[in-house]
Each structure stands twice: as structure tokens, then as C-alpha cells.
Amino acid sequence: MTVRTTKKTWDPYIIIKARDMIKLLARSVPLPQAQKILDDEVYCDILKIGGLLRSKERFVKRRQRLVGPNGSTLKAIELLTQCFVLVQGQTVSIMGSVKGIKQVRRIVEDCFRNIHPIYHIKELMIRRELEKDPELQNENWDRFLPHFKNRNVQRKKMKDKKAKKKSKDVFPPQPTPRKEDLQMESGEYFLNEKEKQIRQRVAKREAQQAKSAEKRRERAKEFEPPAPAKAKKRKEKDAAETTQEMAQRLAKKAKEAQPKKQRAKSELLL
Numbered sequence: 001m002t003v004r005t006t007k008k009t010w011d012p013y014i015i016i017k018a019r020d021m022i023k024l025l026a027r028s029v030p031l032p033q034a035q036k037i038l039d040d041e042v043y044c045d046i047l048k049i050g051g052l053l054r055s056k057e058r059f060v061k062r063r064q065r066l067v068g069p070n071g072s073t074l075k076a077i078e079l080l081t082q083c084f085v086l087v088q089g090q091t092v093s094i095m096g097s098v099k100g101i102k103q104v105r106r107i108v109e110d111c112f113r114n115i116h117p118i119y120h121i122k123e124l125m126i127r128r129e130l131e132k133d134p135e136l137q138n139e140n141w142d143r144f145l146p147h148f149k150n151r152n153v154q155r156k157k158m159k160d161k162k163a164k165k166k167s168k169d170v171f172p173p174q175p176t177p178r179k180e181d182l183q184m185e186s187g188e189y190f191l192n193e194k195e196k197q198i199r200q201r202v203a204k205r206e207a208q209q210a211k212s213a214e215k216r217r218e219r220a221k222e223f224e225p226p227a228p229a230k231a232k233k234r235k236e237k238d239a240a241e242t243t244q245e246m247a248q249r250l251a252k253k254a255k256e257a258q259p260k261k262q263r264a265k266s267e268l269l270l
Contacts, residue, residue, distance in 0.1 A: 014038070017037055020037050021034050027046060027086065028088045029086055041097065042095060043095070043101060045094045045101045046091055046092070046093050047091065047092040047105060048090065049092055049108065049112060063087060066107075066108060066111045080125065080128065081100040082100050083097070083103075123146060126146070
């Protein structure tokens with residue numbers, strides 16, 4: 001695309017404006033919006049953000065942070081700065097006044113330096129309210145503006161894997177055997193295709209038989225009778241007790257079980 005003047009051109013600066021319009025159209029800015037650059041006091045800036053971060057994953061996350069959920073963060077920036085902002089690929093297209101473009105540029109650069117855009121949005125909202133008060137026009141606004149500290153969040157450090165101890169062997173370790181070497185050891189390498197198939201069938205049948213035998217044993221366990229309960233072993237003291245001692249012990253027990261009155265009568269009778 002080329003830009004040329006004609007005999008009817010009376011504003012030489014329109015060449016620069018036309019160049020900016022082509023740049024904006026190349027960055028996917030809609031034509032009705034790009035045409036506004038031809039107006040006076042409307043400027044544009046195309047900010048390259050591709051080289052601000054090395055990690056691609058981090059770049060995508062921070063670019064999405066700038067846009068916000070459903071474009072809410074970008075919409076808030078546009079309303080506060082009175083600028084048009086379009087994030088496309090590795091560039092950010094900005095259209096508006098010089099003051100607004102500077103504010104948006106600062107927000108975008110800080111976003112990729114890991115400073116959330118919401119802090120700048122809050123600051124712009126406070127400045128907007130302070131501008132309405134005529135008494136504060138000639139005063140310093142630093143006492144009203146928020147000051148956010150850059151905190152270094154400590155993250156969990158990954159434990160370094162222990163370095164393997166070097167063996168003191170003079171000779172290098174033996175290489176792992178290849179598939180062909182293992183086949184040569186078993187003799188399978190020298191068999192033809194038919195013999196290999198027969199061997200595979202035999203191995204498969206043996207595995208099936210072993211599995212079916214194991215299942216048969218598990219089924220047979222259900223029909224096995226339960227083990228008989230072990231009889232309680234008598235204490236050695238009870239085993240050694242004679243019949244006479246047993247009779248005396250039982251008589252004593254019965255005597256203790258009788259009520260007091262019956263016990264007294266029996267003693268009187270004796």
C-alpha cells in the first residue's frame with residue numbers, strides 16, 4: 001500500500017496520518033475505528049510486547065491479565081483513559097489523546113513487569129474524582145493516591161535431585177542388551193516364522209492354563225469347610241487339682257451364696 005498527495009492536498013501532515021491508518025489496519029483495527037486517526041487531536045501508538053518476556057507461557061498469561069475476563073479490564077482502561085485499545089498477537093494498538101496514550105503505555109508495560117492493571121485502574125479512578133474538586137487543583141495528590149509495595153512472594157523451592165555417586169570402576173558399565181541379543185540367547189533369533197508362531201501359541205496356552213488353574217483354586221476355596229474352633233486349654237492349676245480339693249471349693253462357694261439367715265440356722269444346727 002502506498003500513500004500519495006494530489007494537487008488538492010492542502011494539509012501535508014495527512015501523509016503521516018495515512019501512514020498510521022495503514023499501520024492500524026494491518027494490526028486488525030476495524031476500518032470505522034481506524035478512520036478516526038485522520039481527525040485532529042487523535043494520535044496512535046503501536047506498542048510491541050513480544051520481546052518483553054522470554055517465557056511464552058508467562059507472556060500468554062500476562063497478556064490475558066491485561067485483557068481480563070470477557071475483556072472487562074481492557075474496557076475499564078478504555079473508559080478511564082478515553083482511548084481505544086486493541087491487543088492483537090504481539091502488539092497493542094492504542095488510539096486517543098497524547099495523555100491517554102501515555103497512561104495506557106505505562107499500564108501495558110507495568111502489566112508485563114508483573115504489576116496488575118487493577119492498581120493503575122484504581123489510581124486513575126481516584127485521579128478522576130480529584131479532578132472534579134476545584135479546591136485540590138493546585139495541591140499535591142500523593143497523599144490521596146494508593147502506594148502499593150512490591151512484595152517478593154517466596155515460593156517453594158524445588159529440591160535438587162541428589163547427584164549420583166560416580167562409581168570407581170576403571171571399566172565402563174556393560175551396555176544394555178538389545179532385543180536381538182536376547183533373542184539369540186533364547187534361540188528364537190534362529191527360528192523361522194512358522195516356528196516362532198508355534199512357540200508363541202504354546203506360551204500363550206501355558207499362560208491361559210496357569211490362569212485357569214488359579215481361578216479354579218479360588219472357586220474351590222468357597223466350598224472348603226471352616227476350620228474347627230480350638231478348645232480352650234485348661235490352666236495348669238485346674239489340671240493339677242484333685243477331686244477332694246474340687247469338692248471343698250464347691251462347698252465353700254455354695255456356702256457363700258446362701259443368705260445370712262439360712263447360714264446362721266445351719267451353724268446353730270451344727
